[in-house]
Amino acid sequence: ELALVSRDNTYDPSAALTQWRNSHPGHPAGNNLPGGMGYSFQPSSQRDKVALLLPISGPLAPAGKAVLNGFMAGYYAHGATGRGSADLEVFDTAAYASASAAYDAAVSQGTTMIVGPLSKESLVDLGTRLERPVPVLALNRIDQILPAAGSALVQLSLSPEDEVVSAANIAYGKGARNALLITPAGDWGDKMSIALREHWTALGGNISSHATYNGYDDYSNSVKTALSLDASEQRAAGIRSIFGSDTEFTPRRRQDADVVFLFSQNDSEARSIKPLLAFHYAGDLPVFALSNVYSGTPDERNRDLNGLYLVEMPWLLGSNPGLRATITDGGVGDNYTRLHALGADAFLVQNDFQRLQAGADALFRGDTGLLRMGPDLIIRREMSLAIFDGSELQRP
Numbered sequence: 001e002l003a004l005v006s007r008d009n010t011y012d013p014s015a016a017l018t019q020w021r022n023s024h025p026g027h028p029a030g031n032n033l034p035g036g037m038g039y040s041f042q043p044s045s046q047r048d049k050v051a052l053l054l055p056i057s058g059p060l061a062p063a064g065k066a067v068l069n070g071f072m073a074g075y076y077a078h079g080a081t082g083r084g085s086a087d088l089e090v091f092d093t094a095a096y097a098s099a100s101a102a103y104d105a106a107v108s109q110g111t112t113m114i115v116g117p118l119s120k121e122s123l124v125d126l127g128t129r130l131e132r133p134v135p136v137l138a139l140n141r142i143d144q145i146l147p148a149a150g151s152a153l154v155q156l157s158l159s160p161e162d163e164v165v166s167a168a169n170i171a172y173g174k175g176a177r178n179a180l181l182i183t184p185a186g187d188w189g190d191k192m193s194i195a196l197r198e199h200w201t202a203l204g205g206n207i208s209s210h211a212t213y214n215g216y217d218d219y220s221n222s223v224k225t226a227l228s229l230d231a232s233e234q235r236a237a238g239i240r241s242i243f244g245s246d247t248e249f250t251p252r253r254r255q256d257a258d259v260v261f262l263f264s265q266n267d268s269e270a271r272s273i274k275p276l277l278a279f280h281y282a283g284d285l286p287v288f289a290l291s292n293v294y295s296g297t298p299d300e301r302n303r304d305l306n307g308l309y310l311v312e313m314p315w316l317l318g319s320n321p322g323l324r325a326t327i328t329d330g331g332v333g334d335n336y337t338r339l340h341a342l343g344a345d346a347f348l349v350q351n352d353f354q355r356l357q358a359g360a361d362a363l364f365r366g367d368t369g370l371l372r373m374g375p376d377l378i379i380r381r382e383m384s385l386a387i388f389d390g391s392e393l394q395r396p
Contacts, residue, residue, distance in 0.1 A: 036358025070343020
């Protein structure tokens with residue numbers, strides 16, 4: 001019963017926990033409730049007045065409004081249960097000279113907690129303040145936050161590095177040890193490569209080969225390089241030159257790999273490269289990708305991704321259909337569905353912010369993933385495994 005309570009993605013577990021404790025007095029698990037839920041019983045002033053620092057105008061307005069819609073959907077769902085909610089006020093960061101200026105304006109009006117900002121630039125601004133009297137739940141991630149007098153700055157984001165870690169953990173758990181890595185050339189591909197190498201080798205795995213591509217014309221060559229087919233073809237050319245005649249030849253891919261990490265930047269790239277793996281004699285290898293190869297809506301063209309594994313947020317795998325329907329039924333649309341989920345999780349964490357006092361033991365079953373906070377006050381997401389079956393994305 002306690003496990004079911006802990007898995008219930010509710011915005012306030014204290015009522016269910018109280019009922020469980022009353023039904024099972026003296027149960028040893030009641031002394032150390034899982035996921036830091038024991039802290040949910042503590043009163044929190046951080047729910048008195050919450051300020052949302054989001055871009056509501058300007059070029060980032062669509063993203064800011066999507067996060068706001070997700071947050072408000074959670075806010076009203078919580079209010080419908082009859083439990084009290086904080087007073088809310090939205091500050092348009094685009095209307096202020098800086099994120100710090102918006103932060104100061106919110107604090108001057110009695111705000112007890114800040115949610116936001118959304119952009120990296122704004123987060124850098126808040127992260128370098130010498131004083132932060134009110135705690136912040138930022139909705140992006142930067143490498144370093146300077147220590148400041150006052151309250152904590154916690155980071156919650158849709159960082160793709162979290163997805164890399166989840167993909168590596170799942171693949172390793174399935175028995176894979178030697179990986180082929182295919183990434184686009186450039187900064188993004190380099191970041192994903194570094195994240196995978198660090199975590200995969202820490203697990204005990206090995207990167208057998210890494211190939212990059214620059215564009216469509218480069219896809220086939222990058223796959224051949226990753227599979228060492230070019231070396232096989234060179235050996236065949238050497239044999240032909242020795243015997244001076246044509247010989248029958250079937251390329252042989254490298255045999256030391258048992259998994260492929262295909263970290264494409266979008267669905268178009270993945271749809272082009274995934275079939276090439278089968279064409280180049282690697283159709284038997286499991287292929288793992290990140291969530292950016294799925295737009296969030298079914299697409300017949302995704303038949304080319306059949307059998308591809310990817311790590312995806314629970315929101316797109318049916319975790320909170322009522323909340324998602326509330327957003328789309330409100331005429332908002334689903335074009336920014338992952339940012340809606342980020343907004344919903346921002347409310348989830350903000351509403352039970354005191355649970356973070358449990359440190360690494362704190363656990364939220366969010367719509368963007370299983371949420372845990374590290375000692376660096378960064379909340380990291382553990383993603384769910386999904387697979388393309390035909391053109392449909394499903395749980396395996």
